[in-house]
Amino acid sequence: xxxxxxxxxxxxxxxxxxxxxxxxxxxxxxxxxxxxxxxxxxxxxxxxxxxxxxxxxxxxxxxxxxxxxxxxxxxxxxxxxxxxxxxxxxxxxxxxxxxxxxxxxxxxxxxxxxxxxxxxxxxxxxxxxxxxxxxxxxxxxxxxxxxxxxxxxxxxxxxxxxxxxxxxxxxxxxxxxxxxxxxxxxxxxxxxxxxxxxxxxxxxxxxx
Numbered sequence: 001x002x003x004x005x006x007x008x009x010x011x012x013x014x015x016x017x018x019x020x021x022x023x024x025x026x027x028x029x030x031x032x033x034x035x036x037x038x039x040x041x042x043x044x045x046x047x048x049x050x051x052x053x054x055x056x057x058x059x060x061x062x063x064x065x066x067x068x069x070x071x072x073x074x075x076x077x078x079x080x081x082x083x084x085x086x087x088x089x090x091x092x093x094x095x096x097x098x099x100x101x102x103x104x105x106x107x108x109x110x111x112x113x114x115x116x117x118x119x120x121x122x123x124x125x126x127x128x129x130x131x132x133x134x135x136x137x138x139x140x141x142x143x144x145x146x147x148x149x150x151x152x153x154x155x156x157x158x159x160x161x162x163x164x165x166x167x168x169x170x171x172x173x174x175x176x177x178x179x180x181x182x183x184x185x186x187x188x189x190x191x192x193x194x195x196x197x198x199x200x201x202x203x204x205x206x207x208x
Contacts, residue, residue: 014047016202017054017063019071019097021112023078029102030072033178040178040195041202045135049202059083063090068205069097072175074104077112084115091116091158091165096205099168100175103148113158113166122156122168131155131167131204136196143193145186146173167201174198 018034020027034053041047056062056069059082063069079087091097099109110122125131125141132138132155142153153172157164176184177194186194 013050014206015050015054015066016068016070017056017066019069020055020057021071021073021077021079021083022058023076023108025073025075025077025105025108026102027071027073029074030175030179032180032183033072033175034070036180037178037195037198037202041199045199045203047202047206057083059086061086063087064093064095067094067096068202069095070175071097071099071109072102072105074102075108077105077108079112079115081115084112088116092160095165097166098201098205099166100172101168101170102173102175103146106170109168117158117160117165120158120160122158125155125157125164125167129155129157131164131200134200135203136200138197138200142169142172142174143177143190143197144172145177145190145194146184148173164204167204169197169201 038049038051042049056066058079063086127139127141132141142155144153148171151171154170156168156170158166174194174197177186177191178198
């Protein structure tokens with residue numbers, strides 16, 4: 001006779017990861033950023049994300065285990081042909097990439113993403129895009145965390161067949177705003193805006 005089990009193990013928490021790349025850039029920057037963003041999302045949005053970030057390489061098959069990956073740094077990025085193909089397949093399969101310019105990343109990131117999607121170009125997203133509207137409202141787009149070159153914060157996207165695959169935050173320094181307060185001594189209202197915008201990005205990636 002079969003015995004029915006009436007207890008169920010809890011569903012495993014969703015995991016998100018930081019993207020490790022070659023080229024010499026500091027992919028490992030902002031060590032406290034993602035854990036703090038995860039804690040904010042879990043508390044404020046009742047999400048169930050594993051509290052510790054994972055690290056995943058661009059060319060790894062493990063990439064497909066994560067619905068959301070985050071890329072940051074200040075310097076050079078190099079994707080091999082196989083890595084570019086793997087990242088393309090991941091994004092087309094439903095994955096989502098958030099890239100945050102930590103100052104100095106821009107020309108390298110744009111160059112390498114052309115290997116991933118040679119047919120696409122980054123477009124600036126309008127302020128009424130869903131990524132700025134919920135759960136927190138940003139009617140003027142990305143908040144400014146740190147000053148770089150006296151340029152406005154901009155949010156760019158790669159859109160494939162109507163779907164936003166990659167969100168790129170530029171001249172903004174969101175990840176610095178997610179870090180522990182003592183790292184940059186940013187005012188708490190600035191940190192909260194950065195965390196809220198980060199929560200919008202994560203939420204959008206999971207709900208798209």
